[in-house]
Amino acid sequence: MSLTVDIHKRAGTFSLDAAFSTGGGVMGLLGASGSGKSMTLQCIAGIQRPDRGRIVLNGATLFDSQRGIDLPPQSRGVGYLFQSYALFPHMTVRQNLLCSLRRERDRAARERELRAVAALLHLEGLENRRPHQLSGGQQQRVALARILLNRPALLLLDEPFSALDSHLRDLLQPELKALLAGFDGQALLVTHSRDEAYRLCGETAVIDGGRLLVQKETHALFADPEHREAARLTGCKNIVDARRTGDHEVEVPAWGGIRLKTAIPVGETLCAVGIRAHDFSLETAENRFPIQVTDQLEEPFEWVVRFRCAGQSPAAPDLWWRLPKSQKSADCPRALGVAPAAVLPLYAEPPRTERKPSP
Numbered sequence: 001m002s003l004t005v006d007i008h009k010r011a012g013t014f015s016l017d018a019a020f021s022t023g024g025g026v027m028g029l030l031g032a033s034g035s036g037k038s039m040t041l042q043c044i045a046g047i048q049r050p051d052r053g054r055i056v057l058n059g060a061t062l063f064d065s066q067r068g069i070d071l072p073p074q075s076r077g078v079g080y081l082f083q084s085y086a087l088f089p090h091m092t093v094r095q096n097l098l099c100s101l102r103r104e105r106d107r108a109a110r111e112r113e114l115r116a117v118a119a120l121l122h123l124e125g126l127e128n129r130r131p132h133q134l135s136g137g138q139q140q141r142v143a144l145a146r147i148l149l150n151r152p153a154l155l156l157l158d159e160p161f162s163a164l165d166s167h168l169r170d171l172l173q174p175e176l177k178a179l180l181a182g183f184d185g186q187a188l189l190v191t192h193s194r195d196e197a198y199r200l201c202g203e204t205a206v207i208d209g210g211r212l213l214v215q216k217e218t219h220a221l222f223a224d225p226e227h228r229e230a231a232r233l234t235g236c237k238n239i240v241d242a243r244r245t246g247d248h249e250v251e252v253p254a255w256g257g258i259r260l261k262t263a264i265p266v267g268e269t270l271c272a273v274g275i276r277a278h279d280f281s282l283e284t285a286e287n288r289f290p291i292q293v294t295d296q297l298e299e300p301f302e303w304v305v306r307f308r309c310a311g312q313s314p315a316a317p318d319l320w321w322r323l324p325k326s327q328k329s330a331d332c333p334r335a336l337g338v339a340p341a342a343v344l345p346l347y348a349e350p351p352r353t354e355r356k357p358s359p
Helices: 037-045 093-101 107-120 136-148 166-181 194-200 218-223 228-233
Strands: 003-011 014-022 026-030 052-057 060-064 078-081 154-158 186-191 203-208 211-217 238-241 243-246 249-252 258-261 270-275 289-298 302-309 319-324 335-338 344-347
Touching: 003 037, 014 037, 014 203, 014 211, 026 037, 026 194, 037 078, 037 154, 037 186, 078 136, 093 107, 093 136, 107 136, 136 166, 166 194, 186 194, 194 218, 203 218, 203 228, 211 218, 211 228, 228 238, 228 270, 228 344, 249 270, 289 335
Parallel strands: 026 186, 026 203, 078 154, 154 186
Antiparallel strands: 003 014, 003 052, 052 060, 203 211, 238 270, 243 249, 249 258, 270 344, 289 302, 302 319
């Protein structure tokens, strides 16, 4: 299984330049609203036409502007799960699913496939209900079932949990993960949630302002996001301008000029560092510096301690430290440390350049 995308599309003042390849499993596209995530999916599905470039799925060209190839959506072998699920409101669950089996002439074969997918997605007993009689999670499962009955080579999931409350989202994510693990094709999941990307995607690409900034194995992305926006989108609360002072050392002027050791080598073009809120520690001796606590916010299972470094610039925002309630003491800490492996060197996003599509 493989998918290669190298496209450019302009829509008004917005410009999309998406170039990536993936070789199977579940890939995430992580980005804020308006970053170009859904437009990328729509170009792959054939709903929108890129201005130029190529899209190749499992060796078959879906789109190639230079060769004049632009397959219609129904010929691409792509299943698209819309945010709204796009079920036919006047049809029952059974009728919605049978729409995907209309090419199967054998009635017994249709029934076997329908029963199999209903069992897979826990839809038994819902066959005669209409979409308005279903919960959000049930509607999502019906939409997925209808797509899977078409046996797509590529499954496109556009913010599949955006319409669900947090409780139902937490219940359905493991189910979707198990379903995708048994899916023979490639899946591409668009999300603005770092938690969804981390739980569901083997690799993740960060998209911002129509550009893919970085693409990595998901755990590696969180360990080293490389760019400011990628660090922010993966949940890093403490991001600040910095300058390189050594192969494994940076200085942070806004934090009183403290110097921090890093495990990741520091490049010449460093512009900032990031430290995740969970990575500060009372016990860590490395990269230790005095602090002054400014606020303490209690959450259901954690405390958020906001603090400032000694000599910190008045214009610089407070730093965030998250810790479990079991580790919170009555006394305010006077100093914190952070392991070198938790200091993330960050670089500016490369300038947008006019690039030719791949040949």
